Amino acid sequence: MTKQIILAAHFPGVNNTTVWTDPAAGSQIEFSSFVHLARTAERGLFDFFFLAEGLRLREQRGEIYDLDVVGRPDTVTVLAAIAAVTERLGLAGTLNATFHEPYELARQLASLDHLSGGRAAWNVVTTPNAFTGENFRRGGFLSYADRYTRAAEFIAASRTLWDSWSAEDLVVDGDSFARTPAPGAFAFHGTQFDISGHFTVPRSPQRHPVIIQAGDSPAGRDFAAASADAIFSRHSTLEAGQAFYRDVKGRLAAYGRTPDSLKILPAVSYVLGDTDAEAQEKAHHIRRQQVTPQTAIRHLEQLWNRDLSSFDPEGPLPPFDPDVSGESIAQGRTRLFDDPVATARAWRSLAEEKGLGIRDLIIEVTGRQSFIGTPAAVAESVDAFVQQDAADGFILVPHLTPAGLDDFVDRVVPLLQERGVFRTAYPSGGSTLRSLLGLPPTSPASVASFLGGGPA
């Protein structure tokens, strides 16, 4: 059977892939930019809109990083406002389980689900990072090992809250507002949270907002298999995507779940041209906008962990090894190099082998999966990845704000529709994001078995 493709739109944010120098680039913060991208995604019948998050401004060499877009709005606030200017588009936000508390976040998400007619989704992330913790009362940070424990307990506590009102508890009829005098009773006692009382939000349209996760480690894959409705991934080839897909879907049975209950959605960029050559040329130009001479040097510094500002961006890489003795000069970045010395040596031999200067080398090593070509070629590739089980769909990461998705919606979506692999209208009636994605009505409560030390 032909699989239907899932499509989501990422608002370009704090990352050097967002090209702010382009004359067509608009505001990163004015609400009109968010409205434009969301309405474009809805015009293209996309499944959901996606926002990233960062809770401290990044720094390098002790200064706030100034080359990329800096600053972004509060996630839930923007999603609630977008709910007012869209009707069917899902609203997914990255929200940190380290620097929120379950009661307040579950309440905000359930409120968003009510006020959007069942369109809320939550990308669960954690931060093992004292640098970000300096903005919060909690003040501390999690050890890497505790990340999944807190995230799993956070989700379990949230599901407890979302389940605290039964479907029948809200009455609003006769003499009764609620079926019982004190509805919403809950208690959750774990190693991270010890909470009890009464939840103020009756069951929302989706009951549980859609839960999304990222994570490529074995623990991350198990965590997603236990508790997520969708997982982000990043794989550059069809084969690597297929291997990930097989592995993650294969973990579901242990948690009593079917393969359809977890959607695999790689984040990808794309470049369209009237001919393949034109698309390749545009892609090359975009990469050089993304990796400016200054960006190339700063990026190199993140691996070398030294001041390299005296190096020529078009010249050779440093002949010496990275500094692995000191504290990282880059703070607030998620990208980590497990073995900087080995990576640096690999980069140096790659540069020598291909005759690349620093900037071209950085362009080479920081590229992400990207569909580049004519609309027909891109539609064919997107479809191939889905039909051949390397993905269930894609989160598109445009490089321009806010019009970066316009050409995909205008030129590629119609071709996917012609192929019969993408919807031509939203389903009639008040369908939720959960049903739009083809997920089961509620999520399985497998988190407990994950917390219990492994699959049930």
Added chain:
Amino acid sequence: MSQLHLAVALDGAGWHPAAWRVHRPAILTAGWWAGLVAEAERGLLDFVTVEDSLAPPSELPGVPVDRADRVRARLDAAVIAARVAPLTTHIGIVPTVTTTHTEPFHIASAIATLDYVSTGRAGWRAQVSARQAEATHVGRRTVPALHTARPDRIAEVVRPLFDEAADVIEVVRRLWDSWEDDAIIRDVATGRFVDNRKLHYVDFEGEWFSVKGPSIVPRPPQGQPLVTVLGHATVPYLLGVRGADVLYVTPDSGAHAAAVVSEVRASERAEGRDGVPLRIFGDLVVFLDPEPGAAARRKRELDDLDGAELTSDAFVFTGTPGELADLLVEWRAAGLDGFRLRPGVLPDDLTLIARELTARLRERGLFRSAYPGTTLRETLGLSRPASRYAVAGGAA
């Protein structure tokens, strides 16, 4: 004669515990809230506030009310505010967010973002959470039991929570200022998106928390969204004086209003608050009907349905829109800048406020016939403050 400022406080189905029985409103839907705020905007009101607490609605602090015949549900006020903001163009939108349990950094980001999505109409009602029920929901701290404290010791018990709230307001304001207005430079020649000398650490270190900064959100359209506080006594008045732009007070007569205003102004002098004086709004619960005597009858019927007479921290008014206009004029003479009216039943009492009360006040030259600008600060006649860090001219 200067004009009155008018706000309305929105809470579920209205402020009477039996209000939900009148229209059986769908208080969990966007349509309910959008309709209310649109009505308030048609009436040219200054702003709406949205009530909230982390515990189910309850009439008295510290006393849980478990009754199936009362509203037991409430959505997050900041989410409601953001949901209705893009549907309106002029009215201010002021959600309630607790200072006791919510991270100051999240409050600063959320209200700044509300200012963006409303293009300059955001405010915040900073509220202390003194209930144990709320504390057990969050599970991070305990608060003293209020109902066991002697009434004369309540101030002593809650004072630390109010001191902490003052710190929260201070750090939120610093975060709003932490980006200078012209920090985003987009300088293609040097490849710099932002001038990081115009981004500032707030470096707040207090008794209860510390926050490094800067904000993740660029400085909001109003520079500083409106900060408001409700107070019934000296301790919360002081919080208003120290941190707020608008203080809601709850007098029960014109003479009481004069005494409260006098105490607050004295506190302003004692605290050395200079610059813009605190705007003081009187809070009233209102039941209106064009027919004399009918509003009191409506309220009594609701009292009967609820099985108890309505009690409130604020004065409960029943009467015609004209009678309410008379009372507001009288109380304003005591020095109040405006009023925050709490409609007893929604949308009925809101509709009469927006259509009839404003008309009666306008006849007397006491209420506007158009919004003076587009931001909430402009509506209230407040200027846009400069960033304290820009004024200081210091480096990051």
